[in-house]
Amino acid sequence: MTCFGYLGYRNARFGKVDAHIAVCAFARDTLLKAAHIAEENGFETIHGIVDSLWLRKDGPRPRTL
Numbered sequence: 001m002t003c004f005g006y007l008g009y010r011n012a013r014f015g016k017v018d019a020h021i022a023v024c025a026f027a028r029d030t031l032l033k034a035a036h037i038a039e040e041n042g043f044e045t046i047h048g049i050v051d052s053l054w055l056r057k058d059g060p061r062p063r064t065l
Contacts, residue, residue: 027051 006012008020031053035045038055046054 007015007023008017009015027050031048031051034053035048038053039045042059043055043057046056048054
């Protein structure tokens with residue numbers, strides 16, 4: 001369930017700014033941990049935002065069909 005944006009919306013029926021802040025902090029921490037793991041495995045972090053992480057790895061590319 002995606003709720004980080006909804007929780008921060010001031011007219012949300014079940015929104016709560018503190019919950020929004022907590023969800024965003026947890027997501028940010030998880031994203032940084034994932035980037036660190038990827039870099040330990042030879043990937044380069046290109047970009048990361050909210051719930052997405054763009055990575056690149058040099059070397060042979062898998063054959064496309």
